[in-house]
Amino acid sequence: MIQNKMKRLENKSVFITGGLSGIGKECALAAAKEGANIVIADLNSEITDKVMEVIRKENSKAVFVECDVAEYAQVQDAIHKTISAFGTLDIALNNAGIGGEANKVGEMSVEGWLKVININLNGVFYCMKLELVQMSKQKSGVIVNMSSILGKVGFANSSNYVAAKHGILGLTQTAALEYAPEGIRINAICPGFIDTPLLSNAGISENTELKKYIVGLHPVKRLGKSEEIASVFIFLVSEDSSFMTGSAIDVDGGYLAQ
Numbered sequence: 585m586i587q588n589k590m591k592r593l594e595n596k597s598v599f600i601t602g603g604l605s606g607i608g609k610e611c612a613l614a615a616a617k618e619g620a621n622i623v624i625a626d627l628n629s630e631i632t633d634k635v636m637e638v639i640r641k642e643n644s645k646a647v648f649v650e651c652d653v654a655e656y657a658q659v660q661d662a663i664h665k666t667i668s669a670f671g672t673l674d675i676a677l678n679n680a681g682i683g684g685e686a687n688k689v690g691e692m693s694v695e696g697w698l699k700v701i702n703i704n705l706n707g708v709f710y711c712m713k714l715e716l717v718q719m720s721k722q723k724s725g726v727i728v729n730m731s732s733i734l735g736k737v738g739f740a741n742s743s744n745y746v747a748a749k750h751g752i753l754g755l756t757q758t759a760a761l762e763y764a765p766e767g768i769r770i771n772a773i774c775p776g777f778i779d780t781p782l783l784s785n786a787g788i789s790e791n792t793e794l795k796k797y798i799v800g801l802h803p804v805k806r807l808g809k810s811e812e813i814a815s816v817f818i819f820l821v822s823e824d825s826s827f828m829t830g831s832a833i834d835v836d837g838g839y840l841a842q
Contacts, residue, residue: 591619592822597670599623599663601653601711602680604635606780607730610810611677611817616642618818621670625651625662626680645670653680653707663714673718675821678708679730681748683782686741697744704748712759712770719768726821727770729756733836735774749774753832760830769829771820776836777801778808803838 598615602608603624612622616639624636628650639646647669651662666673681704685696708729719725734742735749753772760770777783777798788794799807816835819825834840 591617592818592824593675594619596620596674596821597623597666597672598675598677598821599625599666599673599715600677600679601625601651601707603677604629604631606782607775607778607810607813608677608679609635609639610814611679612639612646613642614811614814614818615675615821616640616646618822619643620675622646623649623662623666623669625649625653625659625666627652653678653711654702656710659707659710659714663711663718667718672722673715674722674725676711676715676725676727677730677817677821678711678715678727678752680704680707681730681782684744687743688741689743692743700744701748704745705751708752709755712755716759716763716768720763720766723767725768727759727768728817728820729753729770729772731756731772731774731832733774733776733834733839735772735832736834736840756832757830764829769825771825771828771830772832773813773816773820774832774834774836774840775813776808776834776839778810778813780810783807801839802836803842806837808835808837 593615598620600608600612603612604626616622622639632648636648649662649665651658653659684700729752731752732749734746735753739746756770756772788798813835816833
């Protein structure tokens, strides 16, 4: 009987930014397995075709749209292409983000600050603004914003990232209040340190001592897995969480419990 159960996201259209790697990729795969039609909005790269092939093995209705979320016009185009492809925008995961410059506040370059804010915070606002216009027309929809444990606490030498992730939680809560009467739910996920390319790009994965330190910050004494975040994403965008909006779920191996 369980095998015959209808997939939780059957024929839903799912828009995911930053979906070619890490958490975004695993969320896309998980959604495709649940029957969703997928739109991946990301920067085009040498891995695009390979990743899309993997996703299409789960659901052939998957398309790639080149998009820099820091550019409002490109986000507009990506949302338009999503609606053109599938007719609706049922679910959105605003996930695209970077680590960026690491420095004390007084030593942070203006360029390093703005780059992270433009992608990690402004990019989420641009996406939400346009997603909500469409979802308001439909009187339905679910949005999940990818924040972080660093959206709830500070972390030295990461003021740009921390500020952006705090801002995402403020956007999530405010929009959840505004759009609940329209049948739209908006929640956030706050992962701990997850074993993704983002850590590699920050030099953490290859630095044995630094990685050991980061792992040690989590009571479970390991890094998280992208698949573990994807499981929470599927919960938040399915009817399993139908009474949840304005929430921020910590998936952090106990980091914030200390």
